[in-house]
Amino acid sequence: MGQHEVADCYGLEMELFSIWMKNKGMTKSTHRAYMSDVSFFLQMVYPAETKKISKMEIMRYMAACREKGAGDEARNRKLSSLRSFFKALIEMEHMDSNPAALIAKSKQEKNRIPVYLEENELEALLHAMKGKYYIRNVSIVLLMAYAGLRVGEIHRMNVQDLQQDGSIHILGKGRKWRVVPLPDALRQMLNEALADRRESKQGKEQPFFVSQFGRRLSIRMIQTVADETIKQLKLSMPALADKRISSHKLRHSFATMQIRSGTDIRTLQELLGHASIETTQIYTHIDNKQLRSAMNNISSKIPVQFQNR
Template sequence: MTFVGGYWVLTTQHEIIDTYDMEVELFSIWMKNQGMTKATQQAYLSDTRSFLHMIYPNEIAKLGKIDVMRFLSDRRERGAGDEARNRKLSSLRAFFKALNEMEHIQINPAALIAKSKQEKNRIPTYLEEDQLESFFQSIAGKYQHRNMAILLLMAFAGLRVGEIHRMNIQDLHQDGSIHILGKGRKWRVIPLPESMHQVLIRSLDERIEPKQSKEQGFFISQFGRRLSVRMIQTVADQTFEVLQQKMPALNGLKLSSHKLRHSFATMQIRSGTDIRTLQELLGHSSIETTQIYTHIDNKQMKMAMDKVSSKIPLSISSRN
């Protein structure tokens, strides 16, 4: 239903798609030329189509800041949190920027809308070292070595799911390093420990023969295609399920593939890795993103306070 001229009118998805077909096509072309990943393109298009559905049948060129804010307010009322709201705003900023650069419109009504302030210093969910050990003992099945390599790359190299999905055979080098294509199409080089390098070599030796000989994906599915993002997430999810059966105390936590990346970052900080190096390892464009991992648990805080306890003047206690 769309409110038009004082009346509610029944509209179909096809009508909305036809109305904004040119704008969506221009946006798609722009995103591809920007080198955005397929996952980013799909996410941006999904948010944009939701927006277009809401503003139909208004012309794009006549939209203003209020139209974007009305959409964001509607999403918040439907349950979207600050993070989801900011992602939708980023999608619309990109959408209008694309149309502007493609000379389809003259303004970007989303450009000056402020992002929501998100909760800072929120401690990410991560696994302790003993929990990680039990996690890797939970890996089993026909593709055990492949899955072991995938999960090691998350938990002990800090890779994102999408980065593992994009990994090619030639990205593993003889010197033990891997070259990773991360967010923003930025490459980073990660020197792997020898033990992990050997696991990857074994995984490559046991690599399933792809259906197409030109397929260079490092990890191949049982169907002979590059392992999908969803399947990589499933590998982690299934292993977490086994872990939670062994460790019921973890049942209250929302464990997912990204939590392994959190675990990697936490281990690095606890081992004394400086935040700038950690930023490079994680492939963060901003050091502010990396700073969420500088959380310190109670044990470390107690150790820090114990260091100064010997410096408290003894005469203080005698005054009481």
């Protein structure tokens, strides 16, 4: 059974879902991923009417995903896609109930320590940068590693988002704005990037980072800037060759630095733009001074004969 038959059978539902996601302001990547997940699910239940889809069909689909090797995280995303799909159909008055709503998400491994770069490695990363668009590219990497910005947030930045007081207004996930006060060195670099920036050809819109053609720098290009720099770093530091470092790991590095500097978790949550503090808590396990201090408190209690062995 091909994609065409599924599109013919569920074309209206997919269109309603697409409109609903656009109205919610979901990113293009989320839109694409959710449409793909729902399409695979509908292929499995074809030709059942959406109104007649039950919890059983969804459980069967989730089991099939597990058998094909999808991990907890991947299956949870697929479940989120289906919950949103049925929620959209309810809001668009195409269905009355959500068969995916009561299905529990898979329990994921919690507090897995994230991959990040040490401060000396970040310094080496910046030293590895060179090339025609040096000022622009260094600014991008600095925003990831020393302001904790996501790739999509850098992509969406406009000139007016850089404030006179040295802070930057960031449009984050879920269309939520946050304010990030910038260190002086980073603010100076951004001002240099503005002075060096090509004129934008996007009419009224003034993107902060533009391509050589005067267009808003794409998400892919921003990732490429980070990836190419990381590749150079790995050549200069062979010990990092097997470390899985990506543009997002630079954000992890920022969070790690903050925790090590004594920033409390609520403040870090605000800086990172996390909706839930649970997401921020993974960083508390990197350098937890309180845990070490608690263990030091009892070190003198260990009997003398065991202390200096």
